[in-house]
Amino acid sequence: MMNLNAIRHFLLLIILTALSLQVQASSSINNLRIWPAPDHTRLVFDLTGPVEHRVFSLENPKRLVIDISNVRLNTLLEDANLTSTPISRLRSAKRDKTGLRVVLDLAQEINPRSFLLKPNQQYGHRLVVDLVLAEQQPRVNQPVAKSVPVKKTVVQAPRAQRQIVIAIDPGHGGEDPGAIGPMGTREKHVVWGISKELARIIELDPAFKTVLTRTGDYYVGLRQRVNVARKARADLFVSIHADAYRLPQPQGSSVYVLSDRGASSESARWLADSENRADLIGGVEGFLTLGDKDETLVGVLVDLSMIATLSDSLKVGSKVLKNLGQVNRLHKNKVEEAGFLVLKSPDMPSMLIEAGFISNPQEEKRLKDLAYQRKLAQQIANAIKDYFLENPPPNTLLSKEQTAGSSSYIIRRGDTLSDIARRKGVDISELRKINSLSNDIIQVGQSLRIPST
Ligand SMILES: [Zn+2]
Numbered sequence: 001m002m003n004l005n006a007i008r009h010f011l012l013l014i015i016l017t018a019l020s021l022q023v024q025a026s027s028s029i030n031n032l033r034i035w036p037a038p039d040h041t042r043l044v045f046d047l048t049g050p051v052e053h054r055v056f057s058l059e060n061p062k063r064l065v066i067d068i069s070n071v072r073l074n075t076l077l078e079d080a081n082l083t084s085t086p087i088s089r090l091r092s093a094k095r096d097k098t099g100l101r102v103v104l105d106l107a108q109e110i111n112p113r114s115f116l117l118k119p120n121q122q123y124g125h126r127l128v129v130d131l132v133l134a135e136q137q138p139r140v141n142q143p144v145a146k147s148v149p150v151k152k153t154v155v156q157a158p159r160a161q162r163q164i165v166i167a168i169d170p171g172h173g174g175e176d177p178g179a180i181g182p183m184g185t186r187e188k189h190v191v192w193g194i195s196k197e198l199a200r201i202i203e204l205d206p207a208f209k210t211v212l213t214r215t216g217d218y219y220v221g222l223r224q225r226v227n228v229a230r231k232a233r234a235d236l237f238v239s240i241h242a243d244a245y246r247l248p249q250p251q252g253s254s255v256y257v258l259s260d261r262g263a264s265s266e267s268a269r270w271l272a273d274s275e276n277r278a279d280l281i282g283g284v285e286g287f288l289t290l291g292d293k294d295e296t297l298v299g300v301l302v303d304l305s306m307i308a309t310l311s312d313s314l315k316v317g318s319k320v321l322k323n324l325g326q327v328n329r330l331h332k333n334k335v336e337e338a339g340f341l342v343l344k345s346p347d348m349p350s351m352l353i354e355a356g357f358i359s360n361p362q363e364e365k366r367l368k369d370l371a372y373q374r375k376l377a378q379q380i381a382n383a384i385k386d387y388f389l390e391n392p393p394p395n396t397l398l399s400k401e402q403t404a405g406s407s408s409y410i411i412r413r414g415d416t417l418s419d420i421a422r423r424k425g426v427d428i429s430e431l432r433k434i435n436s437l438s439n440d441i442i443q444v445g446q447s448l449r450i451p452s453t
Helices: 004-025 187-203 222-231 265-273 275-280 297-303 310-324 361-367 370-390 417-424 428-434
Strands: 028-036 040-047 052-058 063-069 087-095 099-106 110-117 126-133 164-170 208-212 236-243 254-259 336-339 350-357 407-410 447-450
Touching: 052 110, 063 110, 063 126, 164 187, 164 222, 187 208, 187 236, 187 350, 187 370, 222 236, 236 370, 254 310, 310 350, 310 370, 350 361, 361 370, 370 407, 370 447, 417 428, 417 447, 428 447
Parallel strands: 164 208, 164 236, 236 350, 254 336
Antiparallel strands: 028 040, 040 126, 052 063, 063 099, 087 099, 110 126, 254 350, 407 447
């Protein structure tokens, strides 16, 4: 016969079991967001709490199965937009008593990776499933030259002159909106607008070409951003952001370069601990706390995960800051150094531009205006071109042997193209040609190349 105490324990056990089941089953899927990018597609399940999950592939036909335990579905997953993704169909069904199975029919070979994310400023618990497109294998294997001696070319062809490559990095993207202004303007959209304009303006000069670290609205890991620049052998890396602060007053543009003087230990540790996490999370900034440091630095420390040739970065950064001062207030009138030890160095000057404070209502209004974005981009482009005219990398279209005799001239208020041509004793059509101008519109602060006479 059971004594009273045993019964009490037994009842308690039942209650606890029921409670724990309830706790486990209380997570729900409220939404599914899909972010297609050129090399992967990201699925983000918005959850009310953490879940257990399992992801595996099936063949014939190719499918990816996502099993989630103890979860309720509060949305119709089948409504998700699958355009530009490798998913041809998405189905979901209840599995066991409390689980859910999601099946993706795949039109392409992918490698899955998945992880859970804790809540940040913008989102709650999330389950992220990335479908990384499998690398295209070359069809024909190149025979490996094992013992064939390499013939040395005796005749030296003249070195081809190359274009100067500017890597432009529009911050954030995809499920990471960056900072959000009081009117709801998202940093990722503002920096995308400025970056696209910047690329367009820079490419008007045939001596330059640009590469964008992201080409649409999706998140790119910090490492990957640097890799894009490195792969393109960029001569300069420019990351574009917009600042935010918890108070509405701060305003103005700033330019940051990396410091080689080492990290605040907190951020260094953070980087070391979570190198992978930074790559995985679309919205890392919320995780880093810097204690008494200016809040605005947080994004910079996280985003600029690369070392620079500091003096070059400072030089070009100062030019950019000075030019930005012509169209906007400056938040700080010196290029700032963000001090932390970073990943192994790509040898390229790098800077991060905070175009302005999206948290300042007036500045937010300007920042979302296309004409203003264009003005900022023009000033940044002028500064960059100016820097490379003065410091041309070897074997580029601007290097000394190429531009021997030509000089540069910065346009002042009141100048016209015909005036400059007359003063410098050159033909105006020549002036247009060497500067790839399609008309005679010039801007104060713009740098013109003057052909030798
Ligand atoms: Zn940012």
